[in-house]
Amino acid sequence: MKKDNLDYYVVPSEDAHGSEYVAINDKRREWITGFTGSAGVAIISKTTAYLVTDSRYWLQAQRQVDTNWNIVQAGAVGAPTDWSDFIVNRVKDSRIGIDARMLPHEKAIALNTQLQPKGSKLFYPPQNLVDLIWKEKPPRSKEPIYVQPLKYTGMEAGKKLARLKEWIRECPPQMQTGMLISNLASWMLNLRGDDIPFNPVFHAYLFVSQQQTILFIEPAKASDSVDEYLKSIDVERRDYNDVWPFLRRKEWGEGKVIITPQTSYAISLMLTSYRYTVLPSVIEEWKAVKSQIELEGMKAAYLRDGVAFVRWLAWLEYKVGQGYDITEYEAAWRLTEFRRMGKNYMGLAYENISATGKNAALPHYVPHKADEVMIERDTPYLNDSGGQYKDGTCDTTRTVHFGRPTQEQCEAFTRVLQGHIAIDTAIFPEGTSGKQLDVLARKALWKDGMNYMHGTGHGFGSFLNVHEGPQGFSSETPLVPGHVITNEPGFYKADSWGMRIESALFVKRVHTKHEFNGNVWLGFERLTCVPIQTKMMVADMMTKEEKQWVKDHNRRCLDLLEPYLREDKRALNWLKREAGREIGIAKPIAPGLSIEWG
Template sequence: MKKDDLDYYVIPTEDAHGSEYVAVSDKRREWISGFTGSAGQAIVSKTTAYMVADSRYWVQARTELDDNWNLVQAGHVDGPKDWIEWLTERARDVRVGIDSRMVSHHTATVLNQALIGKNSKLVYPPQNLVDLIWDGKPSRSREPIFVQPHRFTGMEASAKLADLRAWISRQPPSMQVATLISSLPNIAWLLNLRGDDIPFNPVFHSYLFVSLDEAILFIEPAKVSAEVDEYLRSISVERKEYNQIWSFLRLKPWGEGKVIITPETSYAISLMLTGFRYTVLPSEVDNMKAVKTDVELAGLRNAYRRDGAAFVRFLAWIEEKIQTGFEITEYEAAWRLTEYRRQAKNYMGLAYENISGSGANAALPHYTPRKSTARFIDRETPYLNDSGGQYLDGTCDTTRTVHFGRPTEAQCEGFTRVLQGHIAIDSAIFPEGTSGQQLDVLARRALWQDGLNYGHGTGHGVGSFLTVHEGPQGFSSTVPLVPGHVVTNEPGFYKAGEWGVRIESALIVKRVRTKNEFNGRVWLGFERLTCVPIQTKMVKDVMLSKEERQWLKTHNRRCLEELEPLLQEDKRALRWLRREAERGIGLAKSGPGGIAIDWD
């Protein structure tokens, strides 16, 4: 920092492709700070180090950061909105350094404008300062890439490229001649290729340049087999070495005309192209990828059935173990569920790190247990498991919360309010043009009635054997929902330091028929993908409407119908599933002497 005359140096979580999850070789913020959360920015001054994180990570950050770091609570009532606001409030006559590859065009533009007004400047050192001091830094992955077959995609890569080129041609004015794609899931989806460079995400480090008459994939040669090379030739995609992207952009061999980039593209690419040679537009590939083909939707339905069967096997196992006196840790529970998933057809790994929490840990929305520190799952508080498998035919994301003892009144009320929000989203009917953000209040309304809420989003898009978080749709997004979108529905409530509950299911947006069909066939609703029963023990029957009671009973019986054929070899899971499908709502009433028995 002294060499580059910097007052602050920003160390983002993201990699050069703006990835939410990054490869081990790109975990610079984690290496320098010890903080393992999936979001947060490290900012180092000449005298102090800061970690800016939102409410999902405050407790985790306090636990993992040592005395060299100061936690900045972004979003706190007395805190900054985000790290940019925090930094610009302190910036006056300063130089702020950042690796231009690790910051998006949009973020750099916003930060630049804010700093100029403070007589300050954003500076881009030629080398990443963390890399210079990181002894033993892991090398970039060279795992081979592979073709995702048409039977799982439903659309050839050549057709996707043709649609993208048609979009480029339609952009006014006519000077747009190409697009450069740096988003790893977008490249994987567009070319029907998958890789293994980032944990839980079947993507590979690369760039893709698509003009009206050519396509060039920039990737490490060691990752490409002869078979994949032949496939690339068959779809008219040329291959160049990964780092050649920079000389390619500098030489501008496409000639006259502008290259379309997205706001999420790294600022290093903007700097290399210069402002006269690029146009910034929202990602069209995001929009294309978000609307699943019929084949992808069929694959997701099958994947969620298999994933649901694994979840049911796990829930039956853990309930039996705990009820018979075994002590099970959060880590062991997560491991056991993964083992059940591993046995399923088309399983390729986990979609994200297992969230497996009991007691106070369940109140941390992104808590991940570690073997050495995981607590035992108790019978006094809810146990929350948020996890999912990656399958060749779909990406799964499910949360269920269960109780192995007798829940308290407060736990039952919180769970019931969360369930009501979950049902409200699942049952929503809405006209075309409605965004997820407009529906978000449905998930919170029941909680708000009791002065309760949750600090995370209500749901996000999901990929098809890609990333578990996918845009642009979601319940925090202003993008209108359309048929073929897949979103999660995951309201929750967390009593800090004590317990937490969340219920999450994945939904397909579909057309529905209504009684009056005002304005024609413009009405949309949801089809539920997730097939795991919702425990009725923590539900307060008197708080539910007639329609909500029926929804819950219908859902659990549907789970029995869908999963029973997949569980014929697991008698314990079958018994558990049948019991849950027929179980009444609420706790068993106490009998003589205050004894209550939940009969199987």
């Protein structure tokens, strides 16, 4: 910093491709802070170090970072909204250093505009300062890429490329020559990889024009069979680092290159403003609308994941009932083992969130084997996890109780459930965004002065990333048939316990009584097939319709999963019992009365 005369240096969480989750060699912010959450930015001044993170990670950050770091709670009352707001509000005549590869184009433009009146500006050192001191930094991944079969993708890569070329040709004005894609090559080419844990994607750049299509990727990742596949769809392969001389030399010829607002600012700087046009990511919009084949694949994947989840819940309840102490880590590991047995299983979609007691109050808590935290009997236990299958990416959360829950826990769970049901049963006209529906998930909680500080739900991929846009319940993007989205309200009592219920949904057309304005009405269909425990539900707080929804959901789980569980008597008996349970906690057994269970 002294050499470059910097007043601040910013270390984002993202990599050069804007990935939310990053490869081990890109975990610069985690390495320098010790904070393992997926969202957060480190800011180092000449005298002080700051970690800026949102409400999902406030408590986790306090636990993980040492006294050298000051935690900035972004989004809190009176606090900055994010790291750029924090910087803007404190600098004057300052030079702020950042690796331009890790800064999105739109963020760089907005931040520079805000800094200019303060006599400050961004500065881009030629080397990443963290890399200079990270002596044992892991090398970049060279894991092989592979073809995702057409039976799962629903559309050939050649047709996707032809569609994109047609879209580029129709872009006004008629000066756009091609598009540089920095984070969607996996979907565009029907390829998958293993560069980032839990995300079957790979680091690459894809240039598409009318005359040529070039994939810039590490040579070691492409096998002979992949090279043959690329040739079959007229894609040229070049070295990953060749993208920079390609851009500098303007090898595509005349015209401008289309980039998205999320493209790395380093690319913008290399191109210069005369040679690029910034447009919203049409590929992201296409990817978000799942084909019928992709939706059928997701239904099958969620059935398989539901089978694993039910077998695991039956095992866990049996073990706890027998008096065994089960750690958070062991519970998560066992669930993964059940998932491994499923057809098309490729790994986890993200690290298992397996949390009891106060740990469950951390929305993104991950257990560690060495901690040996036992699942408690007097607080809720939360598990948020999902498998990656060749035909779908799964994301499910269930909260259960292995003892007698308190009235406070039951009331909170009931309010969370009511929000979950309100989203699941929503009917809305075309043009409605997830953000407009978000209040439905919170209304019941707000009634009792409760809330949660994370989003209500997000899009997800078809054997791709577990978080996918542009749709979501925090997004203003209108929901359309084919969008998939999670529904996950929760409540967290700090340092005590937490709970969340999450199911995956897809958007579909529905018929209404009056059909005002015609066939424009939309609703959701549930993909997730895991029962919701009724023990913590308060019947007197629920409407007749809400009680029936719970019974219908749990009965549907039995109907769909029973054929796959006939050889696992423990799991099938558990599922039948859950499907037949009444709402609420069982009344205590009268003194002197004994019951023999058959």
